[in-house]
Amino acid sequence: MLEQGWVGGRRARFDTAGRVRGLVSHVGDQPVGAAAHVAVHRSTQPHALIGAVHTEDALAMPGVYAVLTGADLYKQFGDRLLTGPAFADQPALAHEKVRYVGEPVAAVLAADLATARAATDAVWVDYDELPPVYDLADALEGSAFVHDELKPSSVFGDLRHLRGVRDTNVNYTYTLRHGDAQAAREAGAHTVTGEFWAPPTHHVPIELPCTIAWVDAGRLEMLTTTQTPSYVRQTIADLLDLPLSRVRVTTRPLGGSFGAKMYDRLEPLAAALAWTTGRKVRLVASREEAFLLTTRHGAAVTSSLTADAEGNLVSSIADVRYDTGAYADVGPRITAKSGMVTPGPYRIDTAHVRSRCVYTNKPSAGPFRGFGVPQVTWSHESLIDELAHRLGEDPYAFRRRHLLREGDEAPMGTRMHSADFVTCLDSVANAIGWFEPLERGSGRIRRGRGVAVGVKAVLTPTIANAVLQFNQDASATLLISTVDMGQGSDTIMAQIAADVLAMNSERIHVVRADTDATPYDTITAGSRSTYHTGNAVRRVAQAMRDKLIALGAQHFEVAEADVELTPEGLRSGERTVPVAELVHGHFGARGATLTAEANFTTSWAPYDKETGRSEKVTEHWFAGAIGVQLTVDTATGRVHLEHLAVAGDVGRAINPALVEQQLTGAAIMGIGHALFDQLVLDQGQLVNGTLLDYQLPSIRDLPDKLTPIVVESPHDDGPFGAKGVGETGILGIAPAIANAVRDAVGVRLTTLPLTPESIVTALENKQEEES
Template sequence: MARQEFKFVGRSVHRVDGIEKVTGKAKFTGDLKIPGMLYGRILRSSYPHAGISSIDSSRAEALPGVAAVLTAADIGELDPYYNGRPVIAIRKVRYVGEPVAAVAAEDQETAEEALSLINVRYEELPAAVGLDAALAKGAPLIHENLKDNICGHEHVEKGNIEQGFAESDEIFEETFTFPMVYHYAMEPHSVIAEFNDEGIAVWSSAQHPFQVRGDIAKLFGLHPTKVRMVIPFLGGGFGSKSYTKFEPLVVALARKARRPVRICNSVTESMLTVRRHGARVRLKTGVKSDGTLMAREAEIHLDTGGYADNGPAVAIRAATRVLGPYRIPHIKTDAYAVYTNSGSAGSFRAIGAPQTIFACESQMDMIAAKLGIDPAELRLKNFLKKGEELRPKLRGMDANLASSMKKLVAASRWKRRSKKKGAAIGLGCGATNAGATPISVAMVRLQPDGTLTVFAGSTEMGQGVRTVLSQIIADELSLPLEAIQIGGTDTKVTPYDASTGSSRSTTLMGTAVLRAARDLKNQLLKIGAEAFRAKPGQIGLAEGAMICGEM
């Protein structure tokens, strides 16, 4: 079978949204203005851990230009929790920067002034900032209804760890630490919300609009069809805009104000909104003198912050990713997500991976140095082969790791360059299982004028997904890129997509778009066969035209 030649896929093309972005025509949430829109600001806690004795917002409410002040007293009839966190602080705060009150006013300056007029009385509580403090005996409980500060635990075991160490010639044990990191997307988090009798409309810098829609619907007791999420361009995400952030707070503020409200974080506020998990990884590995890995024991603690968010999911991934892509007969790993009095952590480019792969690969280099083995050879010796199982209940390895490594070693001139003293070259390997729900739905519609409209829920945040999807469609339907129109997500009309993350858009949404384009193509060929009174196999598409006969 002849290999299909592509005109667009696999080739460098101009981004379909490039001109919009370089000319400033592209609109981000912070650029939008909804009729009647108010400007919001959030009053944040200055304490890491404190009870809220009282909130007096009367002076702020009396300030001319202020439309509404939101506190926990305004959401008493709701079930106000999502992803383990409240819409706004209820009775206590658990980190510096936690929202305590919010103001909606006619302009940004009035909203800022109103914040200064809100009087919050706190009762400071002992704080557990960082892993050591949160795990210490008798540590303050971040959530008083729990017995400790653990919010998630994942255990992985295979073989007999004690036997593995007993059979090892050398045992290496080190503790590695990994800091909190902020994503620093160019665009801080931004949300506009409108609440009226018809339902809720939200414009947001959200990577997962359908998940956010579900959280908002549940919080406010509405069917998801009554919540509309509109996603314009995003100025970067990297996981920082995954899941629901402060969209429910803005909805609640708009509900009280009875007018649309926009809140745009500063960079500082976004740093308090989400970050990567800090981590401590104790890693113990047993090896034979020839470098064969025999046993690995890992204890991982992840600084999740004041609320769970997706901390338990990060712990689940970390417990596996610390193993690397290696054949280890005896393993025992425990990963813990830990509550601390700091801002909540979330997704950041392969959850649980950088923290644990850093530890795993650093130790592999230590092992190689001690045994006098080339680091690349040590890894090649221990790579899983295709089909081999990394851990129980996980599908076998689906890649030829050794082949890829050999190509990398040759192309990078590793053996020569790595021997130079102080050479700026290193080697690291990792394996990861897919982390996202494999559900994406797409729709393509051919208009009478020959243009094609694409409805796909993947969020464009600078990674080029609109261009990639356009390339796939253009090749399948033999259309010019200019004929394809693809916009942002609007859950009122866009089919469901589970999320934009975990490197899933090209593979999953790309597959959905391809299947939709093929379905359209088959319909066109059938129509063409009827029109030309020919067999479908005699009909083809070329450069936006339908042709009967030789092409």
């Protein structure tokens, strides 16, 4: 039974019951005592200069403590008010101009939230309208500019050349040049092209973002819903011009996030308000406000894929435009990391990608499960499917022939390791019965199958640290800054440490992130924690094992090599001493602790300036595949998923049950993105930003059968060979479904989501063309 809690064991996550029953308390559940509750007055213009902000009426309302504007904060903080992970372009409150409908313009502090919200309605603003940049076309046409000049963060050397650039909405361009792709395309025998669109979407975690900030003895302390406590500490220290030691950021378990709660969300505003007023402040986003905090990038991809007469892939060309909205956020990083995999996980002779990050007057786009890769996977998995059809080849077999194998160099220059695309593809094809005859249907209901493959790089370089306190009673306290937001990180980190220490994983408590106590960790995102933090945890546990063995050697008076750590205790030959007894003997005290610490850091080779290539662009790869069998109702256009199989190469599953859940959860989220989930904007206004109108998959949208498949191709440097899995399952869902629709009814759709309306429209167009 002990092994259930070790590496490879299916231990249930420690907090399932508490999360389901509401016994795990979240940030929003914390009592705050006497605090100022903050509500935000938001812009009613997409792009305008701010004239006077009229706050008198709001201030006169009983219970209102203060009303602050962007100008007030700018007076206090100057340009430090502008923050962001790549560009310092994002003010906590709009300063001088507003850049999207719903942007925070003034903050009301009041005795309670209802009063604060009522008072925001009493604030009004004089605007001087500017020409709006509603979409990518407006932005690239280039007559109006969302930002007067580019302001890359001073932290990043690779963005330095962009500083001060004016008259553009393109804040970053990544270019990949591998061979002469244009010439290869012209010389090729078969070329397929496409104009692809993946819309902006929202994460919709169940828990709403909430931040509580206060000043304590000259320090800024904060309890907040964030995936990035270490980042937030740095940002707040920069904003307030404080040493890191005077900023404390703590978290509680998050109720889901998917990228929604990271980097600069409510935290800079909360810190600025607490610091300026000296009050404890509490900010919580309403569900409607949460839709405005960050979104997934809408992305347009114009692309082509070319084969020679023998069916070899000779050229991949793509122009990718990520709509990052009013603020760059992490868009430039997404633009590069996703742009580089736009050709897909295939052996292709040449590739040319231009990937741009573009400002528009929309809510800012930021990180979202998949980090921009699902948008380009939508392109490459549609193209290769169409090319297979064009060549009269089986889409599964055609992909399989061209997939990258172990040791192959991808078009962007990095070799493949522990990325078993072939096994992933084979397993989903087998699962959905690809090789068996298909009853296609002849009337209104038509049946089809589709597959898709996905590739994504892990965030690199990053840093992870772990501290382990081994308690005298043979329990342990693990200090890491990974944030458990439902993915189960606290459970698997305990499993890694328990495996090394041959102990019961339930006796290991994982301390939630607190920058005063838990060590630096880059972020909990990009599926990086299992590999990076997992390695730090493995190392810290090994260091602790070495300490225990050293104590054991002293105890037995033998060489360390003759001592073994077992579940029963330290053993040398026939002799065994329980760990508790050993540690008690060492310190002569109950309750004493042994401490160890460890670090794990990865490195990369930056992109070549000319070609965008790198021999090590990432520490490791995620490889996944999707297979789907579905029906299309040709009268209504509705898609019904009969079976969806999702496979991911995770290197080694630390906990197969949790891996299956991640694959399944990502697949369900992807089903929404494929079929109906999108943020609809009309002239800068979000028109479906409520849960009455926004579409998320419910239990009734799930496939009749959903099969998660764990593929294990161990990574040489992973903890026990493991890699992350949070995003692998989402990459190929939309194209797999679109490919199955193509198989079922013969129409190729290139715009997501695949609504019933878009399907019947395509069917009608096809009938017209045929007649």
